[in-house]
Amino acid sequence: MSAFERYLTLWVALCILAGIALGHALPGLFHLVAAIEVARVNLPVAALIWLMIIPMLLKIDFAALAGVGKHWRGIGVTLLVNWAVKPFSMALLGWIFIGWLFRPWLPEAEIESYIAGLIILAAAPCTAMVFVWSNLTKGEPHFTLSQVALNDAIMVVAFAPIVALLLGLSAITVPWSTLVLSVVLYIVVPVIAAQLIRRALIRGGSTARLDALLARLRPLSLLALLATLVLLFGFQGEQIIAQPGVIALLAVPILIQVYFNAGLAYLMNRWAGEAHCVAGPSALIGASNFFELAVAAAISLFGFQSGAALATVVGVLIEVPVMLSVVWIVNRSKCWYERAPAVAANATSAREA
Numbered sequence: 001m002s003a004f005e006r007y008l009t010l011w012v013a014l015c016i017l018a019g020i021a022l023g024h025a026l027p028g029l030f031h032l033v034a035a036i037e038v039a040r041v042n043l044p045v046a047a048l049i050w051l052m053i054i055p056m057l058l059k060i061d062f063a064a065l066a067g068v069g070k071h072w073r074g075i076g077v078t079l080l081v082n083w084a085v086k087p088f089s090m091a092l093l094g095w096i097f098i099g100w101l102f103r104p105w106l107p108e109a110e111i112e113s114y115i116a117g118l119i120i121l122a123a124a125p126c127t128a129m130v131f132v133w134s135n136l137t138k139g140e141p142h143f144t145l146s147q148v149a150l151n152d153a154i155m156v157v158a159f160a161p162i163v164a165l166l167l168g169l170s171a172i173t174v175p176w177s178t179l180v181l182s183v184v185l186y187i188v189v190p191v192i193a194a195q196l197i198r199r200a201l202i203r204g205g206s207t208a209r210l211d212a213l214l215a216r217l218r219p220l221s222l223l224a225l226l227a228t229l230v231l232l233f234g235f236q237g238e239q240i241i242a243q244p245g246v247i248a249l250l251a252v253p254i255l256i257q258v259y260f261n262a263g264l265a266y267l268m269n270r271w272a273g274e275a276h277c278v279a280g281p282s283a284l285i286g287a288s289n290f291f292e293l294a295v296a297a298a299i300s301l302f303g304f305q306s307g308a309a310l311a312t313v314v315g316v317l318i319e320v321p322v323m324l325s326v327v328w329i330v331n332r333s334k335c336w337y338e339r340a341p342a343v344a345a346n347a348t349s350a351r352e353a
């Protein structure tokens with residue numbers, strides 16, 4: 001690990017502060033960059049995410065995807081947490097913290113809207129950024145890709161009914177253009193691009209050129225992550241400075257939800273005996289959110305200036321630093337995880353097979 005990677009937490013903190021300061025000092029510039037979007041998907045951020053995830057996708061050999069079924073325990077755990085636990089636990093946390101404990105310190109007229117925004121955020125599992133988190137935990141890339149693809153397919157049919165059920169609405173307007181464009185931009189295009197590059201580099205059977213490219217791209221991928229942070233916090237710099245108290249209170253249930261769902265997925269995988277390289281991405285997929293879709297849905301339902309839109313934006317702001325902390329926990333606990341009898345037994349069986 002390079003010195004730059006070793007102090008990644010410090011660079012993240014500095015980029016957050018820089019983003020807030022620049023967003024407050026140069027709001028016009030960030031408004032201009034924020035306006036470069038299609039269907040509420042910001043194109044500069046999309047380009048940075050490509051720089052982050054294409055190096056991870058270059059490692060994926062599509063011929064090996066057929067073997068991902070052996071990780072059926074991890075797939076089952078992730079699906080359970082994403083669709084049967086996460087939206088409902090967030091609804092409960094929203095009611096406890098926003099609707100009850102923090103109610104005296106929040107604008108009364110926005111309470112229900114804040115809770116709605118939290119629910120919308122939790123009902124959309126993350127897509128592209130999961131590849132970054134998975135890579136940082138040395139996660140199994142084929143499992144990560146197949147799990148993300150499966151979540152995207154389920155989201156098409158399950159997002160609207162779950163949100164409608166929890167918000168008590170007879171029908172909701174799903175921002176299909178945002179959903180479809182995000183999947184195409186963040187999954188389809190980079191997967192195709194990565195596979196074309198991979199095939200060109202390993203023509204003849206040698207992976208030397210691919211390995212050399214990955215070594216050069218790794219620092220660029222981390223720089224793209226930091227630049228994304230500056231942009232995201234810069235976009236909301238004025239909001240953060242204008243109402244820091246509200247943002248801090250909204251962050252509490254989001255933080256609890258992230259750690260609860262990540263911990264639940266991680267422990268269930270350990271109990272089931274799944275390999276650590278699967279449990280890590282499973283926990284991260286179970287905890288993170290598809291914030292582009294959540295923000296677009298909140299704005300479509302409640303308006304740009306609504307409490308729901310602000311709640312989803314808070315999710316955007318804390319996504320990267322919080323997920324990096326989950327990555328740290330997953331990495332530091334690897335030895336403890338692999339001491340579980342079920343994990344050791346399955347690892348022995350896999351070696352003997």
